Amino acid sequence: MKTLYLLLFFFTFTLCAAQQQNEGAELIQLNPADTSKIEYFDQKTFDLYYKPSWFYEDSLVKAKIYMPKHEIPKLSDEEIMDKMDRIPTLFPFTFNHVVKQHIDQFSTNRRQLIARSLGLGEFYFPIFEEVLSKHGLPLVLKYLPIIESNLNPFAESHAGALGLWQFMPRTGKSLGLEQNDYFDERRDIYQATEAAAQYLKTLYGIYGDWLLALSAYNAGPGNVNKAIGLSGGKTTFWEIRPYLPRETRTYIPKFTACVFTMEEYEYYEILAQRPSAEFFVTDTALIKDKLSIRYIAELTGMDSTYLQFINPALKAGIIPKSENGYTLNVPIDYVGQFAALKDSMQNDPYLAEIKAKVSKVVVPKYLVYKVKNGDTLGHIAVKHGVGVSQIKKWNSLKSDKLQIGQKLILYI
Numbered sequence: 001m002k003t004l005y006l007l008l009f010f011f012t013f014t015l016c017a018a019q020q021q022n023e024g025a026e027l028i029q030l031n032p033a034d035t036s037k038i039e040y041f042d043q044k045t046f047d048l049y050y051k052p053s054w055f056y057e058d059s060l061v062k063a064k065i066y067m068p069k070h071e072i073p074k075l076s077d078e079e080i081m082d083k084m085d086r087i088p089t090l091f092p093f094t095f096n097h098v099v100k101q102h103i104d105q106f107s108t109n110r111r112q113l114i115a116r117s118l119g120l121g122e123f124y125f126p127i128f129e130e131v132l133s134k135h136g137l138p139l140v141l142k143y144l145p146i147i148e149s150n151l152n153p154f155a156e157s158h159a160g161a162l163g164l165w166q167f168m169p170r171t172g173k174s175l176g177l178e179q180n181d182y183f184d185e186r187r188d189i190y191q192a193t194e195a196a197a198q199y200l201k202t203l204y205g206i207y208g209d210w211l212l213a214l215s216a217y218n219a220g221p222g223n224v225n226k227a228i229g230l231s232g233g234k235t236t237f238w239e240i241r242p243y244l245p246r247e248t249r250t251y252i253p254k255f256t257a258c259v260f261t262m263e264e265y266e267y268y269e270i271l272a273q274r275p276s277a278e279f280f281v282t283d284t285a286l287i288k289d290k291l292s293i294r295y296i297a298e299l300t301g302m303d304s305t306y307l308q309f310i311n312p313a314l315k316a317g318i319i320p321k322s323e324n325g326y327t328l329n330v331p332i333d334y335v336g337q338f339a340a341l342k343d344s345m346q347n348d349p350y351l352a353e354i355k356a357k358v359s360k361v362v363v364p365k366y367l368v369y370k371v372k373n374g375d376t377l378g379h380i381a382v383k384h385g386v387g388v389s390q391i392k393k394w395n396s397l398k399s400d401k402l403q404i405g406q407k408l409i410l411y412i
Contacts, residue, residue, distance in 0.1 A: 055119065061271045065111045072108055073268055080260070087263055091138040091210055093256055094238065102250075102257030107268045113150065114261055117143075118272035120151045121262075124164075128193055135197040138210065143259050144196075147251070153187045153312040162186040163312075165196040175199055182320040187312040211237035211252050219248040281332045282310055285342070286325040292350040293317040296328075299345060300337045307331075318351070371406040384410050 075083070080103065081095045106114060121142075128142035148166040149155035156162050160169060163186040169179060175195035177185040185191040203213035206221065215237060216224045227243035234240050241249050261268065294317060297304035308317060310329045319326045330338050369380060377388045377400050391397070394409050 055116070055273050055275050058271070058273070061115060061273050064269055064271045065115050065273070067111070067269065069108055075267070083264060083267075084260055087140070087259070089138050089140045091140050091259075093259070095256075096238075096253075098250075098253045099256050099260075102254050103260055106257050106261035107270075110261075111268075111270055112273070113146070114265055114268075114270050115273040117146050117151055117262065118265060118270070119274040122272070122274065124151055124189070127189060131193045131197045135201050137197060137200060137204075140259050141200060143262055144214075144255065146258055146262070147255050153189060153192075163192050164189060165192050167192065167195065171199070180320075182316060182318055183313045183326075184315055185313055189312075191313075209235075209237075214252060214255060215244060215248050218251045219245050223248065282329040283332050283335045285328050285330050285335075285338055287319045287328050288322060288325040289319075289345070290321040290351060291319045291345055291348050293319075294350045295348040296338075296345065299341050300334050302331060302334050366409055366411045369408045369410050371402045371404055371408065373404055375402060375404075376400070377402065380408070380410075384412060386410060386412070 077095070077100065080100065084093050084095055087093065124145070125142050128145070129139050132139055132141055145151050145164040149164050151164065153164045155164070155166065157166060161167060162169075162172075162184060165186075167175070167177065167186045169186075172179060172184075172186045172192075172195065175198060177188075177191055177195050179186065185195075200213060200217060203216045203221070204210060207213050207216065207224070212224055212235075223245055224240070227240040228234065230243040231240040237252055241252075261270075265272075293307050293311070293314065294304050296302065297307050304317075307330075308314065310331070319328060367384075369384070371380075377391055377397075381388045381391055388400075391408060391410065392400075394411060
């Protein structure tokens with residue numbers, strides 16, 4: 001077994017040519033309305049899984065995060081372009097007022113995200129860099145999961161994209177990421193990073209341009225190809241940008257700004273908010289029998305929430321029975337206890353309980369309501385404590401019109 005330094009936290013993209021040179025980058029005039037609403041990952045999700053207790057309490061770091069805006073260092077456009085040109089990468093950055101808006105966001109309102117990303121990056125980035133380097137990809141792509149998931153392997157989008165790299169189910173399967181009732185490799189840091197590198201390499205092979213490749217990573221090659229067609233055959237991101245989905249129009253500027261702020265964090269006086277290092281040092285154990293996280297934690301004295309946390313790929317808190325075994329991450333301080341008790345981990349009492357809970361069938365209560373003279377959907381909804389949209393959905397109603405004597409199913 002080898003020791004793994006993991007950091008796994010909570011927090012979209014199908015297979016799929018903006019060739020902007022760093023030298024002499026020009027300010028491109030775009031419609032300001034395009035970026036009137038700069039959106040970031042769900043704040044509630046961010047706060048839930050980035051627990052303060054999992055980071056060192058540092059008053060100086062905190063003071064820098066909440067630094068008054070008028071004290072935050074500012075850069076002129078010329079200074080930003082000069083610094084951007086000095087980033088040691090072949091990735092084609094472009095600076096314009098859209099990118100500048102996002103840089104302003106990251107360096108002011110999103111300082112905590114940058115601070116925590118710097119801290120988490122001490123664990124994540126070496127893993128990302130090793131895989132990206134193996135595939136010959138630009139190392140600045142290590143910052144992509146900040147945009148995708150806030151470096152949170154539990155992150156799930158409203159569309160169903162999952163994990164650090166936010167793979168959709170079908171895309172994940174096409175890249176060899178197994179998904180079943182027990183575990184989802186889209187949330188596994190190593191498996192998902194390898195898949196992401198393969199995916200990005202394929203997209204670059206299709207378009208020959210990193211800005212279009214990342215656009216396809218976000219929106220899918222179909223949307224990128226459609227935008228190219230609608231633009232009259234243009235082949236740069238900034239030319240086809242107006243024809244891309246709204247989220248994708250901000251994706252490249254947001255990524256560019258994120259990279260710049262992460263690279264220039266010292267200038268902006270942002271300090272790394274480091275997680276407790278010893279908290280994330282783990283070893284691995286091969287488990288062949290079906291066991292629950294709860295049972296393992298109870299026998300060894302581990303915290304079950306933390307054990308689930310460092311094994312984000314497990315979906316139901318159960319390790320499936322497997323001939324080849326399942327690799328479980330175990331806190332380094334508990335490796336000895338785990339090894340001593342491993343052979344006695346039999347007859348897990350919680351498996352039946354979990355199965356019963358999953359198998360329990362709940363029959364919804366409902367009533368049949370007969371529409372009377374003067375009834376409206378709003379009146380019926382208020383009377384029974386439900387929503388108008390629910391009544392319409394339950395009864396496949398396309399309008400609000402009702403007929404006297406009409407029967408409606410209401411779930412209560």
